[in-house]
Amino acid sequence: MPQQEIVVIGGGIIGCSIALRLAKLGASVTLLEKDRIGREASWAAAGMLGPHSEASGPDPFFDLCIRSRDLYAGFAAELREDSGVDAGYRNDGGFFVALEPHESLDAARWSGWQIDSGLELQQVSSSDLRSHEPEISDQIHSAISIPGDHQVDNRLLMTALEIAILRAGVKVVRHCEVASLELKNNRVSAVLSHDARFDCEAVVHAAGCWSSVLLKQIGLAIDVVPAHGQMLSVRGPHLNHVVHSNDCYLVPRADGRLLIGATVEYQGFRKTVTAGAIHSLLTSAMRLVPSIQNAQLVEWWSGLRPDTRDHQPLLGPAGPDGLFLATGHFRNGILLAPITAELISSAIMSGKPASDLGPFRADRFLVKRAG
Ligand code: FAD
Ligand code: GLY
DSSP states (O other): OOOOEEEEEOOSHHHHHHHHHHHHTTOEEEEEOSSSTTOSHHHHSOOEEOTTTTOOSSSHHHHHHHHHHHHHHHHHHHHHHHHSOOOOOBOOOEEEEESSHHHHHHHHHHHHHHHHTTOSOEEEOHHHHHHHOTTSOTTOOEEEEETTOEEOOHHHHHHHHHHHHHHTTOEEEOSOOEEEEEEETTEEEEEEESSOEEEOSEEEEOOGGGHHHHHHHTTOOOOOEEEEEEEEEEESOOOSSEEEOSSOEEEEOTTSEEEEEOOOBOBTBOOOOOHHHHHHHHHHHHHHOGGGGGOEEEEEEEEEEEEOTTSOOEEEEOSSBTEEEEEOOGGGHHHHHHHHHHHHHHHHHHSSOOGGGGGGSGGGGSOOOOO
8 A cells, every 4th residue: 555645744742743653653754844843832841741730620621631641651761762862751740839828729729629539639738848849938828749740851852753753754854834735626735835845645734833824824714823931940949849839830850950930921923031021930939949049040931832712722634635733732732742643643544533532623613604
C-alpha cells in the first residue's frame, strides 16, 4: 500500500508530537514551520502537567488532561530513547498555597469537588507544608497538596522532539510559512507556502495562536486568539515541588533555576515583556517565598498561548475532507501533547475519529443556519 502523504503545519509541541506518532505509524510526514522548531508557546511554557490544579470541573476536558498526564512517563521515556535527551519528567506533585482566607475559599472551588470525588488532593497544615518546603513563608493561611500534578522541562522536551522526529523520518522544513491550502472537490490536496507546494492527502493544522488565519481563508470562522504569558526565572531559593498561589506559580528546575509565572493578557500578537508584569510577578512570588528577595535574576520571556472561546482545544476533522485541527490548547498544551498526538494520529490513520474527540471538535463553534 502507498504511504499516506501528510503535512503538519506548525512545529510546536503539538505539531511535533503528532508528526512523531504519524511517522511511527508508517505515514510519510512533512512538517512545515515558519521559524525554528519549538520556539513559540512551547518554549515559553512552564512545563507543569497539572490536570488537578487546572481543572474547572468533572468534565471531558478534565478526563482528557488526566489521560494525557498518565501517558507522560511513557512519552518522556520514548523521547529519551529516540533522542538521547532526558526532558526532566518528574511526578513528585505540587502544592497550592493560600495566603489569605478568601484565597482558601477560591481554592475550595477548584479542589472541593476533586476531594469529594476521592481524588488524592489533601489539605495540609502550614507546618506540614514547611517541612516539605522550608523556604515557603510562615504567613500562609492554608495549603493543599496535589500529588497527581507532574512536570517536565518543556525546552528540553522540544529539543528531544526535534531530534526524535528527524530520526523517525519526518521531513522538517524550517522557515517555511504556510500561506494557503489548496482544495479539490472539497478535499485538501496541497499546502502552499510563498515559494513551494506540498501535495498531500491529509493536513494537520497545529499552528498554535496563528491557526485562525488559514481557517478563515477556507471559510471556517473559528477564533484561536493569542493569550500573552510573561514569565521570569531566578536562581537561589530552593523548592522541591511546583507551588501555586492565586497570583503566581513557582516551578523548580533541575539546574537550580526557579521559574515564576505567568500573566494572561489579551493584546494581540505583541510579545513585549513589561516592567510592570515582572514587578507584579516578583511581588507575588516574594510573598510566597521571601528569600526570592535576594535571588539572582536569570531570564525573562513571554509566549502566546493559543486560546479558544471556551478555553478548550480544537481537535479532529473540520471543514474540507482531509483537514484535521490540533490547536487551541491554551494553558495546557504541554500536558495535552501525548493524548492529542494519539487521538489525531489514530483518527487520520484509521479514517475513524475516536468518539472522545467529540466534545473538542470545531463543530461546537460553527453556526448552523436554518434552511
Ligand atoms: P506553539 O508552540 O506556539 O507552536 C505553533 C507553531 O506553529 C509555532 O512554532 C509557529 O511558528 C508555527 N506556525 C504558525 N503559523 C504557521 C504557518 N502559517 N506556517 C508554518 N508554521 C506556522 N502548558 C502546559 O501544559 N503547562 C504549562 O505549565 C504551561 N505554561 C505556560 C506558560 C506560558 C507563559 C505560556 C505562554 C504557555 C504555557 N502553557 C503551558 C501553554 C502551552 O505552552 C501551549 O498550550 C502549547 O505550547 C501550544 O503548543 P502549540 O504547538 O499548539 O503552539
Ligand atoms: N499553565 C500555565 C500557564 O499557562 O501559564
